[in-house]
Amino acid sequence: MGKVKREKILEILDGYDKENITIATLGSHTSLHILKGAKEEGFRTAVVCEKGREIPYQRFHVADEFIMVDKFSDIVNEDVQQKLRDLNSIVVPHGSFVAYAGLDNVEDKFNVPMFGNRDILRWEAERDLERKLITESGIRMPKKYENPDDIDRAVMVKFPGARGGRGYFVASTTEEYNSKIENMLERKWITPDDVEKAHIEEYVSGCNYCIHYFYSVLKDEVEVLGMDSRYESNIDGLCRIPAKDQLEADLNPSYVITGNHPAVIRESLLPQVFENGDNLVETARKLVKPGMNGPFCLQGLCTDNLEIVVFEMSARIDGGTNTFMDSSPYSYLLFGEPMSMGRRISREIKNGINQGKLDVLIT
Ligand code: ADP
Numbered sequence: 001m002g003k004v005k006r007e008k009i010l011e012i013l014d015g016y017d018k019e020n021i022t023i024a025t026l027g028s029h030t031s032l033h034i035l036k037g038a039k040e041e042g043f044r045t046a047v048v049c050e051k052g053r054e055i056p057y058q059r060f061h062v063a064d065e066f067i068m069v070d071k072f073s074d075i076v077n078e079d080v081q082q083k084l085r086d087l088n089s090i091v092v093p094h095g096s097f098v099a100y101a102g103l104d105n106v107e108d109k110f111n112v113p114m115f116g117n118r119d120i121l122r123w124e125a126e127r128d129l130e131r132k133l134i135t136e137s138g139i140r141m142p143k144k145y146e147n148p149d150d151i152d153r154a155v156m157v158k159f160p161g162a163r164g165g166r167g168y169f170v171a172s173t174t175e176e177y178n179s180k181i182e183n184m185l186e187r188k189w190i191t192p193d194d195v196e197k198a199h200i201e202e203y204v205s206g207c208n209y210c211i212h213y214f215y216s217v218l219k220d221e222v223e224v225l226g227m228d229s230r231y232e233s234n235i236d237g238l239c240r241i242p243a244k245d246q247l248e249a250d251l252n253p254s255y256v257i258t259g260n261h262p263a264v265i266r267e268s269l270l271p272q273v274f275e276n277g278d279n280l281v282e283t284a285r286k287l288v289k290p291g292m293n294g295p296f297c298l299q300g301l302c303t304d305n306l307e308i309v310v311f312e313m314s315a316r317i318d319g320g321t322n323t324f325m326d327s328s329p330y331s332y333l334l335f336g337e338p339m340s341m342g343r344r345i346s347r348e349i350k351n352g353i354n355q356g357k358l359d360v361l362i363t
Pocket of ligand 1: 205230301
């Protein structure tokens, strides 16, 4: 629990005019459909926008208010927080919001009501906490290797920091690992400190599914709203070269996300999809009280044994929800009307206001 106290947030929320709530977020990541969805649910919208990045929000007409800042991280500045509170804002956190504002700042000095469980954000950011939450839910994760000497099959090596999938590599033996590390050190792509902190896990051969869930606290129900798979550079480009040419080209793979494809999974796998979501919500209830609240995403690989192996989790709206700014096949099944993850968040907030339960949705 950070220094932002729940009592303080509830006091601010208490002072809000509930007939005039603004849904606000940082202009990046999934903000277009968060704001669009908020407008569809009848809210006023505000975007905290870095100077020079305003074009999408102007051209797609999703924001009623622009709070301009020199840099994204200024969202935690006191004057920006005050503007947000003056607008009766509920802030929807997303990946870029957490990255630019900084987790410590979100926990310790962001005194604006936010949608969801603020405390769970750390659980997706720290690999060990993330692993605990996922494995204690009975969901399979790739085996983790503590020591490169133990490598006994294909592994994926990940480095820390905000470099995305840049520099991730695959190795099958300790020797291959050592030679690739040496080469990367020589080229100064990584530092000895990166090597210390390298995360080595089993390479899972399968198809990528990132599954977007919404846990409604009001309904006590886990919804599956959509799925995507990642479009990553340069690995997805490399795969278009015949194997012989790949060897000759001597290119190094990277896994930098550049976009997403919408996906659907075999219908027979849906029981597993729901079981994973339900179990994660149950475990979060015990480990990160009061638990999950709103969107989350399990990023996994489905093997030819038809097992979904989860390598990462988002405990807030995930970027892949941009694949269904209108609807996904699954959100259509549930709602029968255009329903994005952004709109689903605002629908929950609207229901919370109508039921006099907004406080349980806010952190
Ligand atoms: P980031 O933290 O940058 O999002 P990820 O851990 O999500 O990085 O991994 C980036 C990509 O690498 C994934 O989208 C997937 O394609 C691939 N990947 C990650 N972990 C594994 C794994 N254990 N086995 C196979 N591929 C993986």
